[in-house]
Amino acid sequence: MAIKPNIVFLTGYRIYVVVFFLFLAAPLVGAGMFAFNDSTFPSLPWRGFTLDWFFNDTEPKLGMFHDRRLMRGLYYSFVIASCVSMLSVFVGTCNAFLFVRYKFPAKDFLYIVMVVPLVIPGVILGISILLVASTIANGAEATLSLELDFLRPGIVLVVLGQFSFITTITSLVIIARLKKFDLSLEEAAFNLGASQVRVLRTITLPFLFPAIAAAGIVAFLVSFENFNTTLFLVGSEAPLTITMYDRMVKVGSTPVLNAVSFFLMVGSALLALVSVLVQRSKPLT
């Protein structure tokens, strides 16, 4: 501890920190707790504990696991997030090697270009990709009478739209770890007669693995919860956030949405825990 401020100040400071964390937790508690209230409205009074909003299979208390549209949304979210995660980790790893290991013209400028997608509003990314994809698809249809269905709003565009900014996140995570790599480890392996591919496979990639796994998990979560970019690119295969938003706007809030929220919170917390454990673990030797 650097300074020894007086006790009153420190107590006040601690109270502020506690209040701040209560503020952080408040809406999560609000969204989660009504998943277990035995009532058709997500509001007080408390009418007793129930798991119906998860498992019940009849209206009016249709549980989330029997709600086909929500389950379809969950499935599409999962497919989209897996694709985005794999693609963005692959490109992020390439970017890490590119920016850490190589020298090329305009490197500093291109590094900033790599970071820019993170600060472009998600709405703008969504509409700009929608515009260009539709223009190309319309052009192909008019001049070549070619149907380029994948350029119409749908899963492919959603994946591309999310990938466009999530790759920046994965790149930054993997770059940070590759920078800490001790190059003499690779040199030693070369001196012992290992080939380039073998060194990559047995030395460098295992060292990078925690960062790659963590980047993959972060990409998965960010994709799963993305709304702004997805909103403009979505077709008939709506992911979960879009389905939930639709339900909120059209039907109003029902406790089944609380059940989904609770389910997602637990899922994300588990994944986040895995990413922390992976990053903490020593790389395989």
Next chain:
Amino acid sequence: MQKDIRRLSLLLLFAPFALWITLLIVLPHLGMLHISLREKVAPRVYEFGFGNYLNFFNEPIYWNTLLRTGSMSLLVTLLALILGFPIAYYIAKIAGRRARGALFLMCLIPLWVSDLIRAFGWILLLRETGVISSSLQWAGVINAPIEFLYNDATVIMGLVYTVILFMIVPLVSTLDGMDDAMIEAGYNLGGNGPTVLRRIIIPYAMPGIVSGCIVVFMLTAGSYLTPILLGGKNSSWFTEQIYDQFITRYNWEAGAAFGFVLLAFTSLVVWGGLKLTGQTLSTTVARS
């Protein structure tokens, strides 16, 4: 031979980067610029012109919305800095070794659930039939239900909540790198708390502060869900106007122009902020 392999691998690694940036960032933005600069003169006939932009400036409701979005985003950024800085300082400098990691993780928890769920949670707490209103009634503080939603204060509170993590994380990592001896030296030379804060801690944390402010401002100005869900129909957030042009009116030309106006406006504010603080993008957001 060795040199050729190196050149080849450089090209192979450069290809994904180039494809990503050109096809998904540069090309779409050029396309958007192109579409925003054309005017519909007849069905399927377009002419080059600045009509969509002129339309924006001639209609007070549009630029008023933009100014409102901009000023509220600046306010949110300022609030996030003022509220987040003590927390970041506590995590980086005051908390013990073990508490530090736990507190940092707790800061990140809201990040793992979507905007939608956080806004949904606030709605359930704050609406007329919500938890806070009914608890206050139960406690006898108020006699009739109170609607806490659909006003600017709630929108600002919700936005600060959504973005404050992006302020705290860069601040913690900058303050973490600061040597405690610098603070002690400040006190030994006779400085009191506020002086040390103003002359030593804040200048040292400047890259983190600017970086946090840029990300927070961009995220706030570009946010869509929080203002709409917490502010209701009259939230008049600029992204809502863009959505309206695109989806409701199907006027892609105007929507593209609005998108560019938002991008230009936010970039201008960020550029101004960098000039004012004497920082650059590479010393802040792109710092590594």
